[in-house]
Amino acid sequence: IQNRKQKANEWKIRLSEELRTxxxxxxxxxxxxxxxxxxxxxxxxxxxxxxxxxATVAVRRFLERVRKDTGKSLKHWxxxxxxxxxxxxxxxxxxxGQKGAELCRRHWKYxxxxxxxxxxxxxxxxxxxxxxxxxxxxxxxxxxxxxxxGIGENWVERKRKDGWMIKNYKDTLVPKYTFRNGTxxxxxxxxxxxxxxDKQRET
Numbered sequence: 001i002q003n004r005k006q007k008a009n010e011w012k013i014r015l016s017e018e019l020r021t022x023x024x025x026x027x028x029x030x031x032x033x034x035x036x037x038x039x040x041x042x043x044x045x046x047x048x049x050x051x052x053x054x055a056t057v058a059v060r061r062f063l064e065r066v067r068k069d070t071g072k073s074l075k076h077w078x079x080x081x082x083x084x085x086x087x088x089x090x091x092x093x094x095x096x097g098q099k100g101a102e103l104c105r106r107h108w109k110y111x112x113x114x115x116x117x118x119x120x121x122x123x124x125x126x127x128x129x130x131x132x133x134x135x136x137x138x139x140x141x142x143x144x145x146x147x148x149x150g151i152g153e154n155w156v157e158r159k160r161k162d163g164w165m166i167k168n169y170k171d172t173l174v175p176k177y178t179f180r181n182g183t184x185x186x187x188x189x190x191x192x193x194x195x196x197x198d199k200q201r202e203t
Contacts (some may be wrong), residue, residue: 008131010188011145013177014152015094015124021154022075022096024119026127027104029078030090030111031058039110051089052144055080058074058110059091059146065107074103077147079130084137091146092130094119121180156194 018024031039031054037073039054040047059078068075078093090111097102101115116123135141 003032005132008128009185010190011077011131012121012179013130013185013188014155014190015128016179017152017155018075018096019119019124023098023100024094024096024118025101025104026119026123027095027101028090028092028112028114029104029108030113031088033088035110038088044057046195049055049058051082051141052080055091055144056146062108062110064101065109069107070099070103072121073148074100075148075149075151076147077127079127079145080087080143081130082135082137082141085138092127093146094123094127115160152190153194154162156191159195 015024016035034045036054039045039058043050043054043057045054055078059076063073063076066072075096076093078091080089080091082089097103104115105113131143133143135143138158177187178184
C-alpha cells in the first residue's frame with residue numbers, strides 16, 4: 001500500500017503540472033455488457049482473469065480512432081475499477097485538450113461516457129484515490145493506470161530555466177514539491193530522472 005500511495009502522490013503532482021498548461025476534463029468511461037462480450041470473444045480473454053487486458057485494448061483502439069480522425073493522439077490518464085454492485089469494468093480519468101470531451105464522445109464505442117465540465121486539483125485528488133482503493137469484493141483484482149507519455153513534463157523545463165537542480169540524486173526527500181494549497185511531498189522519480197543524466201544518477 002505504501003508503494004501505491006507514493007505512486008498516487010507522484011501522479012497528483014504530474015497531473016497538477018499538466019493542468020497548468022493544458023485544459024482537462026474529468027471523465028468516466030464504461031463498458032456495456034454487449035461490447036464487453038464482443039471484446040472477450042474476439043480477444044479470447046476471460047472476464048474474471050483479463051479485465052485489465054481488455055481495458056488496455058479498448059483504450060488503445062479508442063486512441064487509434066482519435067488519431068485517425070485528428071492526426072494526433074489524445075493526452076490522457078485513466079485508472080481501471082470494477083463496480084461494487086454489478087462488477088462491471090470501467091475507467092476513471094482525465095483527458096486533456098479543449099476538444100477532448102468531443103473526441104471522447106465521438107470515439108469511445110464501448111459503453112457510456114460521463115464528462116465533467118472541467119478538471120482541477122480536487123478532480124485529480126478524487127481520481128488518483130482509485131489507485132489506493134482497497135477492493136474488498138474483488139480481492140484478486142488490482143487497478144492499473146493507462147496514460148500518455150510526458151504528462152506534467154513542463155515542470156522539468158521550467159526548473160531547468162530557473163537553474164534548479166537537486167544536489168543529490170539519491171535524496172528522495174528534499175527538495176519537495178509544493179501544491180497550490182501549500183501541501184508538500186517529495187518530487188516524483190520521473191522528474192529526477194529527467195533532470196539527471198545516467199552518469200549523474202550513479203553518483
